Amino acid sequence: MVVKTKATLVEKNQLSNDVYHFIFSTQDEFLYEAGQFLNFVVEKENQERPLRRAYSITSTPSSSEIKFFELCVKIEEYGEFTPILQQSELGTQFNIMGPLGLFKLKNVDDSSNITQVFIAAGTGIAPMRSFIKDLLLNKNYLGKIVLLFGVRTYQDILYDEEFKELSKKYPNFNYVITLSRADDSWAGLRGYVQDHIDDLEINFVDSTFYICGRTKMVDSVHEVLDSLNVVKERRSHEKFG
Ligand SMILES: Cc1cc2nc3c(=O)[nH]c(=O)nc-3n(C[C@H](O)[C@H](O)[C@H](O)COP(=O)(O)OP(=O)(O)OC[C@H]3O[C@@H](n4cnc5c(N)ncnc54)[C@H](O)[C@@H]3O)c2cc1C
Structure with a gap:
């Protein structure tokens, strides 16, 4: 059920140079499913219409009473809303x-033969964190789960420790990072996420793909999936603009 409520900022942590993790408590119960987003509605002086901005929820959903949510937001230096959030x-x-x-x-019900593949760039990780924790912690999903995550540099990797811990604890979770502007000390994968889809050790026919990031990245990933004959029904995406 869609609700309009008030959210109070209760915690703010800087994750990288320009990305913050925010925790909000809500006045009313706020139930959501992994992958969903919410809108901030901000009245601004001298503006006819309120400003609306969408953010994917990065916290793990719960079916019991829940009055908080977490976000992962990139601060745009000249943006209208994110500097307000950062300075709040x-x-x-x-x-x-x-x-x-x-x-x-x-395809998560009694389908442990289906591989769940999450492909994200930058803050596109936000809904993926929610999906992956929902599968592992709430749903005890036994099938293979793959996260292919791309950022520019080592310092830009978001929630790295958390994903490393999850991959240690759950052998069915495979965490793959690629850096597009890595320095010489980086021994891992280089380039964009779309450069490495082909190399994933998965059965492409028995996989479901989730893609999240900016439009250009999402479209490039779809092109690769087209070339691998992954049917459209097995893919979904969220574009951040
Ligand atoms: C479904 C959905 C989910 C989303 N989830 C997330 C999420 O989880 N995390 C996240 O970080 N984002 C997310 N976004 C993007 C988010 O909604 C905003 O678009 C983003 O935070 C920028 O908002 P802003 O008001 O700060 O910037 P805006 O004011 O919208 O500006 C956007 C860009 O334009 C540039 N710009 C603006 N005005 C000028 C100007 N006059 N001259 C030059 N450049 C200018 C800004 O620098 C910025 O780069 C999501 C979007 C959608 C649609």
Whole structure:
């Protein structure tokens, strides 16, 4: 059910040069499914219409009473909203509306033979973190889960320790990083996520793909999946603009 409620900023952590993890508590119960997003609705002086900005929820969903959510947001230096968020003091209240969106898990019921493949770039990791933790922690998913995550440099990797811990604890979770601007000390994969899809050790026919990031990245990933004959029904995406 979509609700309009107030969200209070309760925690703010810097994850990289320009990305923050925000935790909000909500006035009313806020139930959502992994992959969904919410809208901030901000009244601005001298503007006829309120400013609306969408953010994917990165926290793990719960079916019981839940009055908080987490976000992973890139601060755009000249953006209208993200600098406001970055500079907000703890305790600041915002109007939000959600949950919204149809970017949700598919083929997870009694289908442990289906590989769930999450392909993200930058803050496109936000819904993927929610999906992966929902599968591993809530749903005890036994099938293979792959995260292919691309950022520019080592310092830009988001939630690295958390994903490393999960991959140690759950042998069915495979965590793959690629850096597009790595320095010489990086021994891992280089380039964009779309350069490495082909190399994933998965059965492409029995996999479901989730893609999230900016439009150009999402479109490039679809092109690779087209070339690998992955049917459209096995893919879903969220574009951040
Ligand atoms: C479904 C969905 C989910 C999303 N989830 C996330 C998420 O989880 N995390 C996340 O970080 N983002 C997410 N986004 C993107 C988010 O909604 C915003 O678009 C983003 O945060 C930028 O908002 P802003 O108001 O700060 O920037 P905007 O004001 O919208 O500006 C966008 C860009 O334009 C540039 N710009 C603006 N004005 C000018 C100007 N006058 N001259 C030159 N350049 C200018 C800014 O620098 C910036 O790069 C999502 C988008 C969608 C649609």
